[in-house]
Amino acid sequence: xxxxxxxxxxxxxxxxxxxxxxxxxxxxxxxxxxxxxxxxxxxxxxxxxxxxxxxxxxxxxxxxxxxxxxxxxxxxxxxxxxxxxxxxxxxxxxxxxxxxxxxxxxxxxxxxxxxxxxxxxxxxxxxxxxxxxxxxxxxxxxxxxxxxxxxxxxxxxxxxxxxxxxxxxxxxxxxxxxxxxxxxxxxxxxxxxxxxxxxxxxxxxxxxxxxxxxxxxxxxxxxxxxxxxxxxxxxxxxxxxxxxxxxxxxxxxxxxxxxxxxxxxxxxxxxxxxxxxxxxxxxxxxxxxxxxxxxxxxxxxxxxxxxxxxxxxxxxxxxxxxxxxxxxxxxxxxxxxxxxxxxxxxxx
Amino acid sequence: xxxxxxxxxxxxxxxxxxxxxxxxxxxxxxxxxxxxxxxxxxxxxxxxxxxxxxxxxxxxxxxxxxxxxxxxxxxxxxxxxxxxxxxxxxxxxxxxxxxxxxxxxxxxxxxxxxxxxxxxxxxxxxxxxxxxxxxxxxxxxxxxxxxxxxxxxxxxxxxxxxxxxxxxxxxxxxxxxxxxxxxxxxxxxxxxxxxxxxxxxxxxxxxxxxxxxxxxxxxxxxxxxxxxxxxxxxxxxxx
Ligand SMILES: Nc1ncnc2c1ncn2[C@@H]1O[C@H](COP(=O)(O)OP(=O)(O)OP(=O)(O)O)[C@@H](O)[C@H]1O
Ligand SMILES: [Mg+2]
Numbered sequence: 001x002x003x004x005x006x007x008x009x010x011x012x013x014x015x016x017x018x019x020x021x022x023x024x025x026x027x028x029x030x031x032x033x034x035x036x037x038x039x040x041x042x043x044x045x046x047x048x049x050x051x052x053x054x055x056x057x058x059x060x061x062x063x064x065x066x067x068x069x070x071x072x073x074x075x076x077x078x079x080x081x082x083x084x085x086x087x088x089x090x091x092x093x094x095x096x097x098x099x100x101x102x103x104x105x106x107x108x109x110x111x112x113x114x115x116x117x118x119x120x121x122x123x124x125x126x127x128x129x130x131x132x133x134x135x136x137x138x139x140x141x142x143x144x145x146x147x148x149x150x151x152x153x154x155x156x157x158x159x160x161x162x163x164x165x166x167x168x169x170x171x172x173x174x175x176x177x178x179x180x181x182x183x184x185x186x187x188x189x190x191x192x193x194x195x196x197x198x199x200x201x202x203x204x205x206x207x208x209x210x211x212x213x214x215x216x217x218x219x220x221x222x223x224x225x226x227x228x229x230x231x232x233x234x235x236x237x238x239x240x241x242x243x244x245x246x247x248x249x250x251x252x253x254x255x256x257x258x259x260x261x262x263x264x265x266x267x268x269x270x271x272x273x274x275x276x277x278x279x280x281x282x283x284x285x286x287x288x289x290x291x292x293x294x295x296x297x298x299x300x301x302x303x304x305x306x307x308x309x310x311x312x313x314x315x316x317x318x319x320x321x322x323x324x325x326x327x328x329x330x331x332x333x334x335x336x337x338x339x340x341x342x343x344x345x346x347x348x
Numbered sequence: 349x350x351x352x353x354x355x356x357x358x359x360x361x362x363x364x365x366x367x368x369x370x371x372x373x374x375x376x377x378x379x380x381x382x383x384x385x386x387x388x389x390x391x392x393x394x395x396x397x398x399x400x401x402x403x404x405x406x407x408x409x410x411x412x413x414x415x416x417x418x419x420x421x422x423x424x425x426x427x428x429x430x431x432x433x434x435x436x437x438x439x440x441x442x443x444x445x446x447x448x449x450x451x452x453x454x455x456x457x458x459x460x461x462x463x464x465x466x467x468x469x470x471x472x473x474x475x476x477x478x479x480x481x482x483x484x485x486x487x488x489x490x491x492x493x494x495x496x497x498x499x500x501x502x503x504x505x506x507x508x509x510x511x512x513x514x515x516x517x518x519x520x521x522x523x524x525x526x527x528x529x530x531x532x533x534x535x536x537x538x539x540x541x542x543x544x545x546x547x548x549x550x551x552x553x554x555x556x557x558x559x560x561x562x563x564x565x566x567x568x569x570x571x572x573x574x575x576x577x578x579x580x581x582x583x584x585x586x587x
Contacts, residue, residue: 181457181460182452182455182457182460182463183457185441185445185448185449185452186449186452188438188440188441188445189438189441189449189452192437192438192439192440192441193436193437193438193439195400195432195436196432196436196437196438196449196499197438197449198400198420198421199398199400199420199423199424199429199430199436200424200449200450200452200453200499200503201421201422201423201424201425201452201453201503202421202449202452203419203421204421
């Protein structure tokens with residue numbers, strides 16, 4: 001067992017302890033917000049396996065969250081002809097599986113596409129879902145534009161916090177096991193060179209569809225959990241923007257870094273909503289006066305913040321932290337070494 | 349019976365006939381060379397054998413099996429491993445992980461420990477063990493070619509396809525490579541099929557040499573025979 005492993009395991013245990021104790025020190029409202037952070041964390045973990053590891057971009061993961069959310073709503077409510085009226089928490093894994101199967105199947109057409117084309121195809125999914133949910137033909141299942149009311153009353157912040165983190169932590173461990181093993185390595189091989197991956201015995205159709213399936217499973221679980229505090233879901237509970245927000249979260253947290261997804265989730269929850277106000281307060285201080293009520297101003301401020309983050313942390317915030325730590329540890333553990341001449345990329 | 353057999357294989361790219369009814373056979377245990385001027389179709393031949401490109405006509409067989417019925421990702425499992433002319437590594441992965449991917453076809457889930465041991469062993473064999481934890485990106489071209497060789501060898505192939513292994517090597521390294529190719533044949537009991545522009549290298553290690561020019565096979569024989577062959581001399585002088 002390597003030192004790196006011990007350090008990571010130690011950090012994980014500390015994080016679990018902190019997460020378990022945190023609600024004692026914060027308001028119920030903050031706990032509610034941090035419960036939602038766990039939901040985004042789950043969705044980002046899955047998206048990162050697909051995009052960060054397997055190298056397949058998705059602008060449609062909000063739709064997989066929606067499929068998860070609708071699955072939970074349908075299974076729990078007494079709506080329509082199908083009244084299963086299941087316990088909502090029991091439906092969460094089912095919601096994950098339903099979304100996972102859809103994601104796996106969606107992987108097949110996605111096989112033929114790469115880069116921008118794949119982004120567009122997945123985006124189409126995100127665009128289609130709200131319209132599908134609204135359509136009259138499916139209203140018997142989705143409730144149309146009226147949506148579906150869930151049986152559970154709005155939960156307390158603490159309840160949501162503990163429920164969501166109880167899902168998030170095991171799913172983090174699962175993601176970690178996937179990523180560090182043979183499957184994750186095969187995903188990264190597909191990302192780095194499809195030709196070499198195939199020539200090494202990796203089936204592109206199999207691994208791409210499996211990556212889509214796994215990430216959609218994560219999104220489905222997240223979408224189901226999101227339905228619970230929402231207490232009712234409508235076509236616009238999972239809007240097109242959600243898909244873009246998720247991809248932003250993955251990039252901000254750091255493509256390929258699982259722990260970084262916690263940062264991405266915090267970014268989604270707090271910077272998206274409060275960031276513009278913060279930035280505005282700062283701008284006020286330095287004497288820049290902005291009319292915050294003008295339409296679009298918060299979005300522009302958010303855009304500026306996002307740009308700032310991406311420019312300072314090219315490999316996501318996780319990458320920035322890792323670089324900072326390695327600068328420190330290098331200072332501590334290594335005497336300055338003579339720089340080797342950088343080997344030229346190509347001597348041919 | 350030949351280990352690898354191409355029978356009238358043709359492959360076109362638009363108007364270009366990259367392979368024009370090429371037939372050749374390679375016996376088990378041989379080191380076979382494939383030479384020809386730039387654009388002669390050598391890399392295309394490898395790409396057809398590894399099923400990255402479908403031929404427009406002709407037949408291919410490996411150890412008596414019809415390769416045209418084999419999916420590309422099953423080729424390595426059958427025992428054909430390759431390296432690439434311009435290096436196709438997983439650049440942002442470590443050298444060890446690159447080689448571990450090479451073991452993918454041989455080890456199932458749960459075979460991780462064994463795969464790791466074999467990957468490290470293969471890296472030591474090629475004097476790369478000290479680079480195991482380094483990312484592939486940033487290593488010199490010659491080293492990258494060696495990492496690719498390790499990735500191919502760890503799959504324990506019966507047939508090893510090397511596309512310009514001497515690319516990017518200096519004079520001494522080419523000398524070393526000659527010995528290495530012969531040793532690999534011995535130690536891994538593998539058949540080697542080698543594309544190379546470095547004539548001294550091909551002529552000294554090959555048992556037989558096949559010559560392509562504009563997609564056609566123009567000669568075949570021992571290195572001595574090929575060197576004397578007027579068609580070969582002309583192809584090279586005319587190029
Ligand atoms: N994917 C492709 N698309 C279009 N044309 C191709 C493709 N691959 C090869 N060709 C063409 O087929 C012909 C043979 O190319 P190939 O790469 O097999 O030559 P080669 O013998 O390996 O040459 P070199 O020694 O320069 O590597 C060339 O004319 C090349 O332009
Ligand atoms: Mg070539």
